[in-house]
Each structure stands twice: as structure tokens, then as C-alpha cells.
Amino acid sequence: MADYAVVGKAGNKEKTIVQKLTGRLDYADDRLPGQKLVARTLLSRYANAEVTAINTSAAEALPGVKAVITYDECPMLYKSIRRWGQEIAAVAAVDNETATRALELIQVTYQEGNQISDVEEAMKPGAPLTGVWEGTNIRTSELLRGDVEAGFAQADQEFTETAGWTNFWQHKEMEPWSATTYWVGDDLYVWTTSQNPFGQRNTIKNTMGWPMHKIHLISHGSGSGHGNKHGANWIIIAAVLAKKAGMPVSYHLTRFEQCCSSTAHQNKGKLEMRVGVKNDGTITAVEATYWADGCSGGATTASGMDFGFRYTYNVPHAKWTFYDIATNTPLRGAFRCVADPPGDALYNLVMDKVADKLGMDPLEFRIKNLVAPDMLQFESKMPFSSMGIRQCLEQAAAALDWDTKWHQPGNRTLSDGRLHGIGIAGHIDSHGQMSSPCGAILNLTKDGKCLIAPGQSHNAGSINAHCHHVAEVLGMKYEDVHVGDWGHTDVTSEGGSEGGSTRCITLGSAYVEAALDARAEAFAVAAGWMGLTPDKLSAGDGLIFETANPTNSKTWVEVAGRFSYPIIGKGYSWPKKLRRQVLNWPVGTDCEVRGQMAQAVEIAVDPDTGQIEVLNMASAIDCGQAIYRSGFNKGCFGGHEIIMGETLMYEQVIDYGNGASMNPNFWQNAHVTAMDIHPEGFNAIAVETDDACGPHGCKGVGEPEVSALACMANAVYNATGVWIDSLPITPDKVLQALGKA
């Protein structure tokens, strides 16, 4: 492993932490105090309907209302309704209360259709159409690998196991969709929450036909996203209202709007898997069927749910069948990917069920069947740029003392009468890779510092990773690399989407190139001064020095003082190819760059109340190389809290009778609080495999918990001896499983 001066060092701080701590980081709604109108949207109370008439005159006449728009004026408002809560009209008024009153005055006439929000009803033969797809509620596809029946013929035993349904919930970002917009002539100014400012600008241009160069979009603070802030629906609604009203408009969604409208949700999934195994636990073949609720957007998610299994396990013969089902439920969208969380949870549950039938330790069963580092990926025929899945499983298990604590299911009771359980899950992720090309720019200032301006949104981690990359290349201290502006489409270079765990590696590689570009110019200045040629120079610890004689040095401050013009570095991201030889694969080989991870959890289940207490958790994540180490740790710890929520609490309940969301808020849709957390029980382990593609050996690790949904269910089985494989695992399900309800 390389010995880095800045990269991966503990103690480096988030670059905007003081702004965040003091309430001075500007989020989308923190603009134009008192000057902006408030937008609210009218949401459908039917889940499948056509709007036949709409009358907004009473709303427009209400004092304080400045603009009312409908589907005739804005493509983000809808006449054909396919989900309860879909947006029909929007109002801009002097305050929230007036806007809300105005919505009540809009008269809508609907022609109702058949709504089906229960996915199992929608997939029944002869079910009425949900209207999402033409002529069908189901779409299907298949994927084949090897010769399945030949694979099963090699097996000593066969098991058919099921898991699911997983749960349906909304992301619960602390900051909802939010944008403040205004117009100056035909120039649109937008402050928005975001995961992809340039992508949002593209969406606005493509949807509205407004010239790209006249859309000035800024995203500074973003109050988490989890995949739900790539779109521009809310911005477009605010902008159309602002244009009509001739005044600034803020559309900052209510929790009700955030849980319904056009926001993303994690969808439900289900799996049935036939597994052929030898007596020693070697899997010879699988035949898997996945079902996914495609919701009202008609998403085809099922065909992604197999990803983790396909990449993680060495199974030469397999057949996957996918069923996507369209229902009249709120939109499905990415939450730590669109398909990985339900997919990885489901097959990890099945892995435990099969291990249980074989009488094997589930950790041993997993490790026995892992892909090997010298294998090509079955479908892509590409090598992996790094492979740490085995270490992840072993180290997550070791952190919780797996060998001592794992026991036969339902076999250990704690001194307080509660049932002890421990579970593990792991997978190779679809994320963390080098994604679409993007660019980076930085400035070397005349006071010897570096200023970067990432063209991306800013939630928590990646812009700090860029500062590490840049400081390492320039030989500066981390403290001397600063973040100037970011997420501003007028002045930053297009930095891509803060999604799929790709920024640290992809934009990070562009920043390495930008730093090399700027360093070359600075070396030329220093070399001229020092009477050397630039190729004789190196940089480190705030100095530029003669490589052969490090005592012959100048500080960055001294060299920068000699710049006759400001030095600008620019760089573009790297292709997804090996940058050093791996085994027999040479430099330049197209490769698979994949985040890899495992989580283990230890719980106590109260058999009288069904309550589950999470005692300890461990994440071991193959990140290639931790860049911003504190960010890595917080990401893992954050993953633990999210696992607890996803597995034990989150569920947006739909009334199948009419498609309505029954708990579109925080308080009826339970959330993890401090009362649930043992902070001392959280463990984060960086498995550093020195990736052969990423800058400074890194891979993306922004989505560190998706397979862990299963580790909780596996731990519950270990504690109770009964499977609860539908999520969330609530106390009532536990009691029912224990025969007490």
C-alpha cells in the first residue's frame, strides 16, 4: 500500500463544517427572506383517474394568491392521474397558509379508473389494468448463465426458498425537495437542493425548452438526498409559478408533499430461489425469480435486483426471471440504488436459509461460494480492479466476535431473558465505480493555497475527498486546499451526479488530473527560480523541493508569490480501465470497479414485547483506500442507523382500498431516534485493497449498507429460530412469529 501524506489521514475536517455548525451554510430555502412567495401543490385524492375539468378561479381570487397553474401550463402537473398524491395544480401565495387555503378552492372533476395499489393484486391473471402501461400490468425478462439443469444435476441437494416482500418507504430526507426561483427577464435563477446541479439544469432545459445558458442554478447546502434529488420537478413548478407571478417563488415541500407527489420511494421486492448445492456447501446452480413493484412510474426494477448475487457468488449455472409489476403507488426511485437494497436483502436472506438447511455457519457458507479475485465477471468478462469481499465478511464478523457469538438459531438467552441473535450479510455492489466523464478546475492562489470549485452538489463527503486528492498531488497540507464555490452551473465545471457512490473516484480522478496540471505550471515557475528543470522537482508537506536533494526547497507560499498570473488547473475524469497490472491483466484493460461490503449485527429480542434492541453493529467496506477517513467512518455509522430504520421501522402504509398513503409524515412512520442507538456499539472497518482504477487506490463507498437489510433479519432468525423475511421487522411480526399474537 502506498504511504500517503494527506490521503486517509485521521483528523481532517469537513470543509464547510464551521458554516454548518453556525447555521451559516445556505440551503435552498435560505434565500430572499420575506421576499418570496410560497408554492403549494394540489395533490390528487384518487390513485387512477383522468381530470376532466378544473376550475381555479376561486383560488385566483383569494387575496394573497399571486399565481395558479395547472397541467396546461406545467409538465410537472398532471391530467392523467396514476397515483394518489400526484400533482394537478400549483399555487403561489404570500404565505403557506394562504397557499394552502387556495388549494382548497380549486375545483377538480375526475373520471375514476381502476386503482390497484396492492402489488399482489396487480399481478393476478385478469387483474384490471392500472393504466401505467399499455394493455398490461406485468413486464418480464430473463437472464441466463451456463446450463442450469446441468448445474442442478451436479447438486447433492436442492432447496427452494422465498424471501419478501421488502418494505415500501420514502427517503425521509431532512431537507425536503426545495427550490427558490426568480426571473430577471428571461434568465432563470435557481437555488435548489440537489444531488446533481448540472443534471437538473439539463432536465429543466429539456423539459421546458429554456436555453441552458439562461438557467443559472446554484446548490450549496443539501439536506441529504439518498437518491431522491437528481430530478427537477420541484424546480420547474417553482420556476413556472415565478414566471407567472413575476415574483420570486419558493417551493419547499411539506412532509405530506414529500411523501406523495412525485418523490421517490424504495419499492417492494420478492424473491423465490431454487438453489442446488453439494454436500460441502458448494452452490452448483440457482434458478431465481424476482418480483418488483414498479409503482406508478412503471419502473423496471426487478432486473437489477439480481446484481449483487451475480457479482458476489461463483455460480456458473443460473437462470434469473424478472417480473416488474405496475401499480398505482407513489413513484419508485433510487434509495441507495433502485434495485440493490431489496435485491441484496432478499438473496442474503436466502443464503442464510440455505446455510441453515445445510447446517452450516452462514459466514462459512458465504465465503465458500464467493467469486475469486482471479475470476472474470461472468457476464461482462472483465476483471475486478480490486476484490475485498472476503476480507469484508471476515472482518465484520471478527469485529462482533462471530466465532464466539454465533450459535444455533434460538439457542441463546441473555441474563435478562431476552433472546440473543447475530447475523451477517455482504455483497459486491453495483456502485462505487468510475462513471460518466466529468471535469474539474482549481486555482492556485498567489498566497500559496489552492481553491477548488467542484461542479457538484454538497451533502457530506465527496468534496472533502477531492481536497485530499488535490493536497496529496500538490504536496500541500489539507488545510491549504479550500473549497470556494460549488454546485454553481455558471462558474464550476460539470462535475456529475452525487449518486451511485461515484464522486470520490470519478470527479476525484479529474481533480488529480487538475492538480497535476496546475503542479506542472507551478514547477515550471519554481524550476526557473531554483535553476533546475521541472522534472527534477517534487512536492510535499507544503514544499516544492529538488527530488535528489530535498533540502533545496521553496515553500508553496514563496513559489506562488512568483506567479505572474493565476495558475488554473483543469482535468478530466479517467476511463474505467486498469491503471496498473492486476494478476495477468495489463494496464488499460476494461474493468469492473465495485464497492464491496459486509455488515454484521448483534441484537437482543424481547420475547414478551417483540422489541428488538440493536446492541452492536459492524461494517467492513472495501473502499480501495479511505480518502476522507472521518467521512468514511461517518458513512458507515450512518449506514447502521439507516439499516435499523429500514429493517425495523420504515414503512409507508398504503390503503389498498383507494391507494392513499396512510402515514405520509415522520411521526406515524416511525424513525430511528437517539433512544434506539448505542453509539459505542458501532464499528467501521476500512478494508483497503488499493484499487487499480481509482485515484489513490480508492473506490466509492457512499452506499454502505444495502445488503445489511438482511443481516438484521438473519440475526432475528438466529435469536428466535423463526424466519421473518418481510420488512420491516416490527414487534407485532416478532410476536406473531413467536406464536404470542
Next chain:
Amino acid sequence: MPEKEQLTPSNPVSRRQFLKGAGIVIGGTAMGSVFLLSSCGDGGEVTKTVTKTTTAPGQTVTTTAAGQTATTTVGAVTKYICPFDNQEFDTLAALKAHLEANHVGADAANITTLTVNGDTYAFVDLKPYTSLLYLLREKLALFGAKNGCNMGECGGCTVLMDGKPVNSCLVLAVEADGASIETVEGLSDGITLSTVQQIFYDEDALQCGYCAPGIIMSATALKREKANPTLDEVREALSGHMCTCGNLNTYMAALLNLR
């Protein structure tokens, strides 16, 4: 004497003209029905805006207006200036009587005064539904308190009201009459950090930061009460806060010095 002003949401132009006439520099108070009367100060641009209140001689007073902060050293004289006609009064009560008689009719009884981060403000004719959160954000440009849910679920808007944490979205502004409010902006000048802010800084304990101001205020109240809280006390103090980055454990660990 100027004509009486009707302060209704349907008459924003009139109010904008009024604000302009009164020299208020608060950005765009045109749309609400709330007026900032007092952004205390003495001398300079700020004094001209509205009511001035002063404290002891030589004391430094920070004045916040439209997101801009001006600090001025004030004298011993307290004057309350009518924003309509610039008449000066020695007491707030006298100003209230003047307003009632001359400018805003029966609604003049509806004057709410509160102290925010040490500065006293008075507001005329607040709507009964105006929340403390709205007042802080849209009228005082104090954006630290966040509108995460506007229904008391997430804790993002937490401020201290007479030293106790409250969800400012659930406190009606008129309920805060006479109260002392502390927001995250009041804990620090942006350079020197408070005790809790410094703890979180040292541990690099933030992710997206949206929940942080609210959590800092609850943790501040806790630490004032107890310098070395137990796990259960930290849990209880933060129990009204949500963090969807999953960062609660990191805040807790920092407050308990666990990592």
C-alpha cells in the same frame, strides 16, 4: 400625521411603500403582514430603520437586519421610534399607544416583543398563525433553524426559548411575546465556536448539516444543565431530533467523548 395603514396581505404594495418610507432595510418584508419595528442600534444606517433600543453605555449591540450584521456601540438613551413617522418615545408602551392611535387601528394592541440572541425586536400585527420559525427565518433572516417538517416531528427548527429547547415551528410567534430566544447564530460569531459547536468540530461530527443547528441547540441546553451528561441524558436530550444521514450516533458519541 400620516394616514392609517391597513396591514393586510392583500395590500403588499402599500406595505412595501411604507417600508421604503420608513427606511427599513429588511429584505422584502413586503409579503408578510409582519413588520420589524426594532432592530436596535444607535447611529448609522441601522438606527434610521426603525425603533432603537439601547442598553448600558458603551455596551456593544449586534444588530441583524436582512441577513447583514452590524455591530455598534450605543449610548445610554433608549428611544422607540415609530416606523411610520419617526416620532420618538421613551417607552415601548408609549410607542404602542401612538401606533394604536395613529397607524394601525385596533390591531395595534397586537404588538409582540421578543429578544433574539440578545437583541430586542417588536412586531406589529402578527398574524395569529405566524410561527416563531417563520418569524426567525423570513423576518429576521436567521436561517439556522430549519424547516424540516413544519409540524414538530424532526427537531430541525429547535431554538431555545427562555433557555429551554422548543420546536419553533410549533410555537406561535405571539406566544413568544416577552420571551428570550436563542438561535444557533447567537452561539457564535462564525469564527469562535461555542462549547457544543467546538465538540462537534473537534470530532468532525457533521454530515449534510441540515439537522445540526437544532441538535446543537438541544445539546447546548443539556450541557448548560450538566457538563458531563450520561448516555441516557444525551439520548433524552436528542430524542426529538431526526437525522436521515444516520448521524445521531456521531453526535452522541461526540457529546459523550466515546470515539
